[in-house]
Amino acid sequence: MTENTIKNINFDYIFNEVKPITEYGIKKKQETEPFKKGQEADLKIEFNKIRAFIESKKRRDIIDVLKHVKNIHETLERSKNNQVLDEVELFEIKNFLIQVKKMDKILKTMSIDDLKLTPLPQLFELLDPAHENLNTFYIYDEYTENLKAIRTEKKQIEKNIHLLKKKIKEETEKKYDVKFNLKNEITISKSQKDKVDELIKDTNLRVSGENYLNVVLKIKNNDSIDILEHKYEILSNEEEEEEFKIRQNISTEIKKCYDIMHKNTRIIGETDFIIAKANYAQKTNSVEPEIIYSLEIAVKGGRNLKLEKTLKEKHIEYVPVDLNLRKNVICITGANMGGKTVSLRMIGQIAGLASYGMFVPCQYARLCLFDHIYISVGDDQSIEKGLSTFGAEIVNLKEALDNSHERCLILVDELAGGTNPKEGYAITKAVVNYLKKKNCITVLTTHYDNVASDEEIQNLQVAGLMLPGEADILKINNIDQISKYMDYRLIEVKYKSDIPKNALSIAKMAGIYSEIIEDAENYL
Template identity: 75%
Template sequence: MTSFMTENTIKNIDMNYIFNEVRPITEYGIKKKREAKPFRKGQEADLKKEFNKIRAFIESPRRRDIIDVLKHIKNIYETLERTKHNQVLDEVELFEIKNFQIQTEKMEKYLKTLSIDDLKLTPIPQLYKLLDPANERMNTFYIYDDYSEKLKSIRDEKKAAEKNIGVLKKAIKEEVEKKYGIKLNLKDEITISKSEQEKAEEFSNDANLRICGENYLNIIFKIKNNSEIDELEKRMEILKNEEDDEEFKVRQKISKEIKGYYDLIMSNINIIGETDYLIARANFAQKTRSVEPEIVHELEITIKSGRNLKLEKSLKEKRKEYMPIDVSLRKNVACITGANMGGKTVSLRMIGQIAALAGYGMFVPCEYAKLCLFDHIFISVGDDQSIEKGLSTFGAEIVNLKEALEYSAERCLILIDELAGGTNPKEGYAITKAVVKYLKSKSCITVLTTHYDNVANDEDVQNLQVAGLTLPDSDDLFKINNIEQISKYMDYRLIEVKYKNDIPKDAIKIARMAGIPEEVINDAENYL
């Protein structure tokens, strides 16, 4: 385990689900989320600043305005890199830069209202002026005449030539229409049937007409340029090439000047990305009714009404109620005992999820939380068996345990579900007892669930017990006969208990509620 969390831990506490639900708008915000690093021990003050920013966006009346701006911000990474490598931008790319400047100016005004020191954009009015020399303040880009006197001269001559060509063609068109009593279409064309041989021959001999197309029925005639028009069109072609050359020089100059602002633009991109990611977390906090956790230096986790977000959503879709859990971990090792289906694994995952959320600078799904930061978070649950690696359930548990113990001297959160449950009970108990003894002196918090008696019979080990089943009347009990109904009678709360020789045994009760024959139930009770 060389990172904050292994892939297995990320999966088991549903962090991928959560990060998928945190949705920045821009490519810059998505990049910030993808590159997010956890806050670790020693970074408590930095995390507090991060929480202050999220809270500022939650409380800001300008959040909706900023979101509207973010929706109009496009990815200009590639465009900027082209300028950095002295490549000439085209008009679309120059428009992208201009649009980015427009949106940056808008956002800069909104961010000022939040007064967050390290979330301040740098206005670049000289860059905007470069891209809008005519000061039109429009969300478009054009290579204005203002950029070059030569360009203006070329365009003026082009316009004059176009106008002259238009006048000459109009005169020819009117002459042809008057001569033959016809009406040419908008393309200066007329179509006649081949059966009109006399008219076709007359049109063919006219100096102002030429054949531009025909089929087996018709011939299409079009007005013909005279020598003056031909000369003007040749000049137009030359002017067009000169205009393209001059526009290229203008774009080359603008691109070079944009390169000079590369660092400032990248700094603004970074702030926009951070703003986007902060707002995404603020939105997620409100959507999930999450709160700002209190971050402490001491080894502690206290959670009031904690919820596992993915499970809560799943239950809601099934129209089932989620029971929040309180937990206060004050010792290095805590054992959670209780029957299967008592929610022990859910509690482990909830603890890991809340600790990871806080570590990644996010509000947490509960009414209140106070916890420390961890260098590593680790969870091992019973379904970690790896068929591909040829490991049994117990083998996979031991591999996971080895990874956790290697880092137990650091500030870790270690969550273990049913340690050694996949081997024989005597050895399983011995291993579990030994692991508890080893971890209780380490500078980490360990929470493990177990079915083994006497694991927590140590004053240095905290013993938490699932409240368990609250059974209905015996007559109603026999009518249930459906394991799906058990959740109605299960109290998932964790209650701190003093040392007991035996852990709760609700398995027989669950078997009875599921409809197992009473003869089997009675024998099981006798054996117990």
């Protein structure tokens, strides 16, 4: 699909509404490619997965797991490049392994062949030597005896330093009748000059700060404390070195599991994206389409999702449409405001969604896959290229014709409607004659007579206005009310040369002055 097609069938709007949870799911969505002719079997497998999640009671459990899956791509790449991971990165790996284990347990109950994770219990054991099974990580004492011994000695030194300082603290409080605060400081008012002098001279205390009112003192290290703190610093360096060796060893083991973990991220992304499609299918009452090999599109109760939402916001009911496109060229004719363009977009939307492995908005659909999908509608002016509506339409048509040797779905709204009627009819008729020989489905809306007067052309006609009596028409003076009288159904008709003409009736119902209406009728 071209960007123009994606926009005009509202595919971009719908695809944005499919919302994976994880960064892996978002990446999978961004990289997804359409299924084309020849990939029908693969598409059916994709639909089976979506259906499995729609039917499964475990979908909510997997969603809960997905919410806890974080992106470990950079961490994995660092391990692959022989970088030593830090504790935060090792926590990320451990959390990922926990979520893989949980998701694997759920997926196994669903038996979806392509969605099989590979838990890594040995790697998890390495990250959880204390067997806590908690979603936390630190360098455990259990990693090495040396680390355990260093930390034990450090704790003892901390305890000894605390005892020495506690003794000094108690002796100072008793000797000078003072009190240390929670920060182990003594604050003395400068007005107590003698006590301040006494405390400053004490060899166990040092001035840590002062202002114009007070002097603040703290315990001063003695030789015993200095020796202990020096030993503590040496042990801290030894602990850091030992922890580095442990992290280095774990990082090496993670590197060995790189391929498996990378594959697990891919499966998580695919699972996430499929669940997002399943969620959207349920939200929009979309169904699994039947994929066939022959050139055909059949839809019962088809809807355009974006328009349906817009109408719902205005409290207007959407009228679903049935259609069965069996021939290479189909002309949709009928009343103005009869929903021909809406039906055209809906056809493209359903074909586009199916090609991207999504359920489609209707009660039932049967269709084939295409190599290309094109749509040209009357509002495709290009200011940048200096193209009129007709010019832009012809550029779009040329692109479709260039690829018509492959299987295409070509949707054209009012071909050549922006030029004079004689040339417009001639171009339309010639394009129809050309495309009816191609292995494509081409759907055109037109107001030109005789375009569908050919047994090789399928003609669908909007049922049209169910006009009230003349007196009732005169009471209608608001164009928004016309939809109440419009039957949007598409009815197949046989080779009619003339198409319905409702423009004057609609003009009358919209309140155009009777003088103008009568003059127009005289011209007809």
